[in-house]
Amino acid sequence: MDKYIIKGGARLVGDVEISGAKNAALALLATTLMTDEKVVIDNLPDVKDINIVIDSIAEIGAKVDRRDRNTVAVQADDIYDVVVNNEYVKKIRTSYYLLGALLGRYKYAEVTLPGGCNIGSRPIDQHIKGFKALGAKVKIEHGMISADAREHGLVGNNVYFDVVSVGATISVMLAATLAEGKTRIENAAKEPQVVDVANMLNTMGANIKGAGTDVIRISGVKKLHKTEYSVIPDPIEAATFMMAAVVTKGNILVKNVIPKHLEAVTAKILETGSIVEEFDDAIRVIGGGKLETTHIKTLPYPGFPTDMQPQFTVALCLAGGTSTVTESLFESRFKYVDELTKMGADIRVEGNTAIIRGVDKLSGAEVNALDLRAGAALVLAGIVADGFTTVEDVYFIQRGYERFPEKLRKLGATIELVTSEKEEQKFRLRVG
Numbered sequence: 001m002d003k004y005i006i007k008g009g010a011r012l013v014g015d016v017e018i019s020g021a022k023n024a025a026l027a028l029l030a031t032t033l034m035t036d037e038k039v040v041i042d043n044l045p046d047v048k049d050i051n052i053v054i055d056s057i058a059e060i061g062a063k064v065d066r067r068d069r070n071t072v073a074v075q076a077d078d079i080y081d082v083v084v085n086n087e088y089v090k091k092i093r094t095s096y097y098l099l100g101a102l103l104g105r106y107k108y109a110e111v112t113l114p115g116g117c118n119i120g121s122r123p124i125d126q127h128i129k130g131f132k133a134l135g136a137k138v139k140i141e142h143g144m145i146s147a148d149a150r151e152h153g154l155v156g157n158n159v160y161f162d163v164v165s166v167g168a169t170i171s172v173m174l175a176a177t178l179a180e181g182k183t184r185i186e187n188a189a190k191e192p193q194v195v196d197v198a199n200m201l202n203t204m205g206a207n208i209k210g211a212g213t214d215v216i217r218i219s220g221v222k223k224l225h226k227t228e229y230s231v232i233p234d235p236i237e238a239a240t241f242m243m244a245a246v247v248t249k250g251n252i253l254v255k256n257v258i259p260k261h262l263e264a265v266t267a268k269i270l271e272t273g274s275i276v277e278e279f280d281d282a283i284r285v286i287g288g289g290k291l292e293t294t295h296i297k298t299l300p301y302p303g304f305p306t307d308m309q310p311q312f313t314v315a316l317c318l319a320g321g322t323s324t325v326t327e328s329l330f331e332s333r334f335k336y337v338d339e340l341t342k343m344g345a346d347i348r349v350e351g352n353t354a355i356i357r358g359v360d361k362l363s364g365a366e367v368n369a370l371d372l373r374a375g376a377a378l379v380l381a382g383i384v385a386d387g388f389t390t391v392e393d394v395y396f397i398q399r400g401y402e403r404f405p406e407k408l409r410k411l412g413a414t415i416e417l418v419t420s421e422k423e424e425q426k427f428r429l430r431v432g
């Protein structure tokens with residue numbers, strides 16, 4: 001029954017502190033399994049996906065000390081299972097990071113096939129190609145994927161990816177770090193989380209060069225050691241709050257960000273006519289006036305992020321004319337369009353392009369989150385819409401946004417997590 005209920009119409013003003021990047025932290029947690037020494041990670045976002053991975057690594061023997069909401073110390077000196085098939089791992093997409101990390105360290109691992117957000121078919125052929133190139137035998141059986149290099153060990157090699165994949169780049173980089181000899185990953189993903197994982201591995205004694213470019217060179221090492229590491233700020237959370245300023249014609253200072261990671265979104269926000277001011281570690285977005293139309297195509301980093309496509313679409317729903325959004329990574333990423341239509345949006349999807357005709361206003365409705373980023377987009381739509389919006393299945397949003405309603409309330413939004421009919425009625429009564 002958990003849902004967000006929103007009374008729309010607020011202009012969001014103030015400042016918001018961005019949490020650590022969920023997508024980087026998921027990989028960093030897997031990386032902690034690659035040494036028997038203690039690894040401390042801070043600036044960890046306190047979100048469901050992260051807590052699931054923490055539970056999952058504890059389940060195979062890692063000693064986990066959650067020092068506070070955003071800091072964890074992991075010591076993997078007593079791992080007793082490299083077959084990860086627990087109730088937790090079934091719920092996440094990034095089981096392949098556990099596969100890469102455990103394969104690197106133990107030369108054998110088996111994990112449940114990835115689940116995660118339902119935004120299209122999510123093949124893992126590139127991960128498999130990479131593990132095989134390093135000498136592992138890979139099998140998929142009974143819903144599990146195993147990688148086995150016990151006979152001849154993992155040996156560095158050239159790996160050329162046919163598609164740019166964040167997940168495959170990281171999982172193969174993890175395994176190659178503890179392989180014998182040199183690996184060269186070509187057509188690597190350049191996303192900030194790839195760089196973050198390489199940086200943490202290098203502080204642990206790895207030898208990785210070129211992360212952030214499309215060629216990553218790894219000289220395998222025998223052992224990794226302890227480290228203390230801070231997760232980069234979450235660019236998608238940051239960009240979501242930037243869009244909150246755009247759609248509500250607000251004025252938000254988004255703090256604890258790396259502006260460079262936000263360049264594609266910033267460029268597109270400027271095209272809509274909003275103002276963006278950049279500081280060393282903060283960005284201010286000031287919305288106002290009628291939004292201008294623009295055209296977006298999602299691409300791997302540094303292109304426009306697919307994870308910001310739904311949130312940006314909400315803004316274009318309110319622009320003065322026709323805009324297009326082309327999704328080039330995940331074929332089913334427009335399911336939320338039906339939900340926005342319930343709120344009065346005028347969107348037609350043709351193939352992988354959404355054609356959006358701006359309307360004067362959105363109106364509150366009962367909608368379903370559907371997936372993590374679509375859910376965040378529908379919350380933004382609810383905040384700008386007339387009347388009440390309820391967003392069901394908020395579990396999806398809680399996977400990746402830390403204290404989302406709290407942060408939005410601090411900026412002036414009227415939003416509440418309700419867990420019963422009674423709570424919902426009380427909220428409606430209170431806010432009128």
Ligand code: UD1
Pocket residue numbers: 023024026093094121122123124125126127128163164165166167168189193300306307328329330
């Ligand atoms: C990561 C992010 C996700 C984001 C996506 C693209 C995490 C936990 N998730 O997902 O939020 O939307 O990057 O920025 O970090 N592909 C293949 N074969 C493979 C792997 C991928 O064809 O073996 C394709 C996918 O179908 C997709 C494209 O490559 O079209 C990019 O996917 P990928 O970068 O791997 O996404 P994830 O790492 O799963």
